[in-house]
Amino acid sequence: MRESTIMKIHYATALGAVVLVAVHVLFRITMGSFSGSLEYEQVLANYKFVPYAVMLELILVLLSVHGFNGLRVILLELKQGRSYEKAVTYGCIAGMTCLVAFGSRTILMASMGMT
Amino acid sequence: MSETTFAEEQSSTEVSSSKTVTLRIAKFNPDHDSGQQFVDFKVPYERWTTVLDAVLDVKKHLDHSVAVRYSCRQASCGSCGMKINGRPRLACFTKISELNSDVVTVEPMNNYPIIRDLVVKLDQMFENHKKVQPFLLREDSEITGPTKEFNQTPEQLEEYIQFANCIKCGLCNSACPTMATDSSFLGPQALGQAYRYVADNRDKGKNSRLKIIDDSHGIWRCHFAGSCSQVCPKGVDPAMGIQFLRGYLLGFRK
Amino acid sequence: MKRNDNREGIKGMANPGRYGIERFAYWLMRITGLGLLAYLIGHVYETSNIINGKSAWENMLSITQTTEGHVFLTLVIGMCVFHTANGIRVMLGHGGYGVGKPARPDYPYTPASQNSMHKLCIYASIGIAALAMMYGLSVLFGE
Ligand code: HEM
Ligand code: SF4
Ligand code: FES
Numbered sequence: 001m002r003e004s005t006i007m008k009i010h011y012a013t014a015l016g017a018v019v020l021v022a023v024h025v026l027f028r029i030t031m032g033s034f035s036g037s038l039e040y041e042q043v044l045a046n047y048k049f050v051p052y053a054v055m056l057e058l059i060l061v062l063l064s065v066h067g068f069n070g071l072r073v074i075l076l077e078l079k080q081g082r083s084y085e086k087a088v089t090y091g092c093i094a095g096m097t098c099l100v101a102f103g104s105r106t107i108l109m110a111s112m113g114m115t
Numbered sequence: 116m117s118e119t120t121f122a123e124e125q126s127s128t129e130v131s132s133s134k135t136v137t138l139r140i141a142k143f144n145p146d147h148d149s150g151q152q153f154v155d156f157k158v159p160y161e162r163w164t165t166v167l168d169a170v171l172d173v174k175k176h177l178d179h180s181v182a183v184r185y186s187c188r189q190a191s192c193g194s195c196g197m198k199i200n201g202r203p204r205l206a207c208f209t210k211i212s213e214l215n216s217d218v219v220t221v222e223p224m225n226n227y228p229i230i231r232d233l234v235v236k237l238d239q240m241f242e243n244h245k246k247v248q249p250f251l252l253r254e255d256s257e258i259t260g261p262t263k264e265f266n267q268t269p270e271q272l273e274e275y276i277q278f279a280n281c282i283k284c285g286l287c288n289s290a291c292p293t294m295a296t297d298s299s300f301l302g303p304q305a306l307g308q309a310y311r312y313v314a315d316n317r318d319k320g321k322n323s324r325l326k327i328i329d330d331s332h333g334i335w336r337c338h339f340a341g342s343c344s345q346v347c348p349k350g351v352d353p354a355m356g357i358q359f360l361r362g363y364l365l366g367f368r369k
Numbered sequence: 370m371k372r373n374d375n376r377e378g379i380k381g382m383a384n385p386g387r388y389g390i391e392r393f394a395y396w397l398m399r400i401t402g403l404g405l406l407a408y409l410i411g412h413v414y415e416t417s418n419i420i421n422g423k424s425a426w427e428n429m430l431s432i433t434q435t436t437e438g439h440v441f442l443t444l445v446i447g448m449c450v451f452h453t454a455n456g457i458r459v460m461l462g463h464g465g466y467g468v469g470k471p472a473r474p475d476y477p478y479t480p481a482s483q484n485s486m487h488k489l490c491i492y493a494s495i496g497i498a499a500l501a502m503m504y505g506l507s508v509l510f511g512e
């Protein structure tokens with residue numbers, strides 16, 4: 001991928017995340033009390049509310065892409081070399097994939113009631 | 116650390132000066148020294164004495180082995196960049212009096228290999244500079260007819276003249292936080308010059324240059340920390356040019 | 370090779386003091402980005418306990434309900450708010466907005482891209498991050 005394409009994705013994921021994270025956080029403070037919103041039943045109910053679950057999944061993907069690309073950028077600037085840079089790129093893709101997969105598992109199982 | 120003082124009659128300063136400053140010079144010859152060593156010299160100075168004057172005074176009277184590169188003494192040639200009290204500056208463009216310090220430490224600039232003492236190798240900067248095609252790109256030329264010369268309005272000149280002020284001193288690359296660890300980065304000097312030609316209305320090479328800088332160690336490794344612009348002795352403001360270039364790549368500018 | 374290049378290295382990259390607030394913002398942006406990534410990973414792991422039943426979930430939650438947990442969460446709030454606010458500033462700058470206009474430079478060559486608007490935005494980002502942290506503290510410790 002061209003570096004400009006990657007960085008456009010970096011900015012786009014950041015912008016998308018601004019809105020969604022705001023909603024995600026507001027869910028915590030607007031639903032009565034902060035700790036109340038974190039009650040087990042309450043959280044499970046949130047997960048079963050499909051639009052919210054979809055939003056969580058979106059946040060997960062956006063932030064994983066953004067965060068791991070950010071990490072890749074930092075690591076690329078820290079040290080150079082063909083094999084090192086390859087390792088950084090693939091390592092970050094792997095990290096990103098793992099995080100998305102693991103998070104999706106939670107969201108999927110919780111929203112389908114497999115608890 | 117040794118300290119040497121001027122003998123009265125040796126001073127090259129005509130008006131005898133009451134003020135003296137400690138000039139701490141980093142000495143290092145990579146060929147046979149194991150590391151940098153600081154040597155202190157007491158030098159007289161006037162309100163107008165530049166750091167380069169002081170270094171040359173030391174060279175003339177106290178330690179002729181100090182290696183320093185200079186030519187124009189007027190911030191035009193870009194030879195005398197060095198780290199003065201922790202910041203990259205031109206020695207000929209920095210007055211001792213403006214530093215407000217009793218000790219003036221001069222070291223070679225960071226992010227360049229040291230040749231000796233205060234002299235660094237600028238080869239990588241020149242190579243990167245050449246990479247961005249620092250010349251007008253177009254089919255015709257001013258010599259071939261029917262065109263005689265390419266006209267430019269004062270407004271069109273204004274678009275790039277600031278960036279054309281670059282004297283390739285390399286201070287910006289020395290201050291850049293990315294350059295501190297990234298040996299493949301093009302650097303603010305080259306990117307600033309890429310913008311200088313892109314902004315020139317006589318030039319047609321924008322796309323070619325954008326392609327060159329859109330690389331994993333190209334323009335995207337700039338994070339707009341602005342240190343380059345803060346140290347530039349010619350007011351080039353490479354950071355501004357870089358953000359404009361990125362504006363083209365992101366589609367915000369045409 | 371590295372040594373001969375006389376590069377400033379990580380210390381030079383990370384040392385935020387010498388070049389003014391813009392360099393400090395660059396440094397904070399890095400640190401907060403990395404901190405948030407670490408938090409995100411931890412957070413995804415923490416919340417995965419929802420599928421292990423009520424007691425597992427409450428066990429996990431109790432970690433953050435200590436004083437240290439509250440302080441940690443407050444830091445995350447601050448990091449997030451600064452990173453977001455400064456991120457928007459940086460994105461605008463990267464797009465070429467608000468970085469000044471080319472002009473014939475004049476001594477003492479104050480760079481137009483390092484203008485007061487950007488400085489103000491950085492201070493504002495730090496300011497609202499601090500406010501958000503205070504609000505976070507009041508919510509967390511208020512209950
Ligand atoms: C939600 C609002 C966010 C916005 C607006 C945002 C914006 C940005 C921008 C514009 C950059 C590029 C900075 C540069 O090139 O200098 C960046 C870098 C970065 N972001 Fe975010 N970001 C956000 C959230 C996050 C989150 C939640 C994480 C953690 C997962 C994160 C992790 C990173 C990392 C690691 C970097 C690289 C830092 C660097 O290169 O200095 N960001 N962010
Ligand atoms: S942009 Fe300024 S600091 Fe950089 S090389 Fe040119 S004149 Fe020197
Ligand atoms: S001697 Fe020419 S720039 Fe200083």
